[in-house]
Amino acid sequence: MKPLIVIAALLCSTILSTMLYQNNVASKPDYIDTVNIGLQPIKAFIEKNNSVHVLAYQNHEELIYITRFCLAPSVVEPYNSNTDTLLSIEQTNTPDSTINSILSTRHILHSYSKEGYTYKLTSK
Amino acid sequence: MQKASLYIYFLAASVGCISILYFLSLVAQLPFIASVVMILLAEFGLVKWFYRIKTAQAEKANTLQYGILIFGLILLISNIAETAQKHGAWDAWAIWNLHAKYLADAAHWKNMFLNTVSAHADYPLALPSTLAFLNNIFPNALLTNYSFHILILLSIPVIIYLQTCQRSLLLSGIAFLLLCKDDFFATIGNYQMADTLLAFFLLLAIIAIDHVEEDKKYIILSTAMIGCCIWAKNEGAVLAILYTAFYYKELLSKGTYKYSLIGIAIPLIAYGIFKLGFAPGNDIVNTQGADTLNKLTDWQRYKTIYNYWNDNIHAHYYTITCTIMLCVLLGLIKSKIPDKKIMFILSVCIAYSMVYLISPHDLDWHLKTSLYRLIHQLMPSAIYISVIYLAGSNPINFRARFATNQQRPL
Numbered sequence: 001m002k003p004l005i006v007i008a009a010l011l012c013s014t015i016l017s018t019m020l021y022q023n024n025v026a027s028k029p030d031y032i033d034t035v036n037i038g039l040q041p042i043k044a045f046i047e048k049n050n051s052v053h054v055l056a057y058q059n060h061e062e063l064i065y066i067t068r069f070c071l072a073p074s075v076v077e078p079y080n081s082n083t084d085t086l087l088s089i090e091q092t093n094t095p096d097s098t099i100n101s102i103l104s105t106r107h108i109l110h111s112y113s114k115e116g117y118t119y120k121l122t123s124k
Numbered sequence: 125m126q127k128a129s130l131y132i133y134f135l136a137a138s139v140g141c142i143s144i145l146y147f148l149s150l151v152a153q154l155p156f157i158a159s160v161v162m163i164l165l166a167e168f169g170l171v172k173w174f175y176r177i178k179t180a181q182a183e184k185a186n187t188l189q190y191g192i193l194i195f196g197l198i199l200l201i202s203n204i205a206e207t208a209q210k211h212g213a214w215d216a217w218a219i220w221n222l223h224a225k226y227l228a229d230a231a232h233w234k235n236m237f238l239n240t241v242s243a244h245a246d247y248p249l250a251l252p253s254t255l256a257f258l259n260n261i262f263p264n265a266l267l268t269n270y271s272f273h274i275l276i277l278l279s280i281p282v283i284i285y286l287q288t289c290q291r292s293l294l295l296s297g298i299a300f301l302l303l304c305k306d307d308f309f310a311t312i313g314n315y316q317m318a319d320t321l322l323a324f325f326l327l328l329a330i331i332a333i334d335h336v337e338e339d340k341k342y343i344i345l346s347t348a349m350i351g352c353c354i355w356a357k358n359e360g361a362v363l364a365i366l367y368t369a370f371y372y373k374e375l376l377s378k379g380t381y382k383y384s385l386i387g388i389a390i391p392l393i394a395y396g397i398f399k400l401g402f403a404p405g406n407d408i409v410n411t412q413g414a415d416t417l418n419k420l421t422d423w424q425r426y427k428t429i430y431n432y433w434n435d436n437i438h439a440h441y442y443t444i445t446c447t448i449m450l451c452v453l454l455g456l457i458k459s460k461i462p463d464k465k466i467m468f469i470l471s472v473c474i475a476y477s478m479v480y481l482i483s484p485h486d487l488d489w490h491l492k493t494s495l496y497r498l499i500h501q502l503m504p505s506a507i508y509i510s511v512i513y514l515a516g517s518n519p520i521n522f523r524a525r526f527a528t529n530q531q532r533p534l
Binding site (some may be wrong): 001002003005007008010012013014015017021025026030031032048051065066069073074075076078 | 125130185194197203205208218227229239242267274286430
């Protein structure tokens with residue numbers, strides 16, 4: 001088969017698939033986008049060299065790793081008892097008692113609500 | 125080999141080249157522009173090298189061959205469009221695209237290794253490093269990553285078709301269209317994980333070894349692709365060991381071992397630097413100890429693994445498994461041993477099962493979250509091998525040989 005035709009077919013298919021993805025999928029915001037928009041103000045406080053621990057409502061594991069994805073290249077780890085800088089994420093309308101009890105002994109550096117979530121950056 | 129296939133090999137070699145050189149430039153702390161220059165020079169060298177590879181005289185393709193190609197691609201595009209996910213599956217954003225984000229930042233890429241919980245920083249870098257390089261050139265990471273994955277996904281059925289259509293257009297066309305129509309193949313391709321890339325490299329390694337007699341450069345291509353398997357995913361190391369064991373005659377004979385070493389050297393060096401200098405230990409390897417023997421003698425684990433294989437095959441890979449079994453049967457009838465390539469695929473399945481057997485993770489969870497992807501890695505190669513085998517089994521000769529065997533005195 002003629003290489004030119006095969007490669008052209010392959011590249012056209014890739015471009016067409018990408019256009020369909022752009023129009024039908026990429027243009028619609030998903031959960032990761034919602035969290036990413038919510039995390040924008042926090043990014044100003046977290047330098048790339050910093051590490052931050054995340055505590056999510058109801059120990060929401062997916063949210064912790066989405067935060068890591070959004071805040072990369074900073075180091076993002078789940079909350080542990082030795083945590084210094086802690087970012088807590090809870091649903092604005094449903095406060096989480098576990099998060100509140102952990103935050104009660106910490107200094108709040110920055111707090112805001114966005115896209116249905118409340119973000120609090122605290123230190124020891 | 126057809127010249128059109130070599131372009132797809134060039135794509136694979138470029139992915140290997142970009143990922144390795146970009147990673148090495150990060151290690152050497154070179155500015156991005158230096159890595160661009162290095163990669164451009166390497167690509168230029170690759171073009172010159174590929175230009176010298178002998179290819180088969182292209183037989184004139186007819187309209188039907190082109191028609192099947194276009195129809196199959198349209199089928200696959202529609203499947204891809206239906207199953208596309210914005211950020212890919214969990215592992216895509218939590219591992220592969222995440223690692224690409226770290227690697228894209230030359231000043232802070234080592235932060236990737238400071239994440240400890242569920243970070244999987246020991247995963248090889250063929251995919252993240254390529255994406256990181258591309259993301260530094262094309263700022264829209266979402267579209268760049270997606271296009272890259274789709275190009276790799278589309279290349280798989282196309283090269284199977286290119287390499288088999290001259291043997292038997294009927295079998296080749298059926299295999300190509302079935303693969304293009306396969307929702308599950310498109311779905312996993314849309315996951316944006318490294319499994320499809322690994323499947324691509326493995327397929328190319330197996331195809332290249334079939335062309336060693338045309339030109340010894342195909343040995344370099346074959347081992348380079350196996351090297352890229354190691355550089356793409358940890359299970360690539362298992363593939364490489366078995367591949368070498370099955371093809372040692374072709375790869376390690378007196379006249380060929382130099383070519384094999386040339387091919388695999390660069391990916392292996394990059395993998396060595398990554399594993400020895402940066403990557404944390406692998407969770408499965410690190411946790412082996414006294415408990416391993418208990419797991420090996422726990423028959424319930426064997427049963428669980430078998431059940432998951434069975435379920436996955438029935439749910440997603442029934443046709444190809446039946447075809448492979450047909451090839452095994454034909455091989456047994458014809459020459460008392462199945463084809464070497466088919467044995468290789470079956471051995472990989474056994475090796476993967478052994479890994480599950482000694483897995484430190486919850487077995488159900490581990491099987492549930494990864495077995496279908498491991499089969500996805502092997503499926504394109506299995507399809508190519510089956511078509512080549514069945515197309516090469518002339519039914520008339522086969523019947524004649526079977527009749528001769530029947531008449532042979534005991």
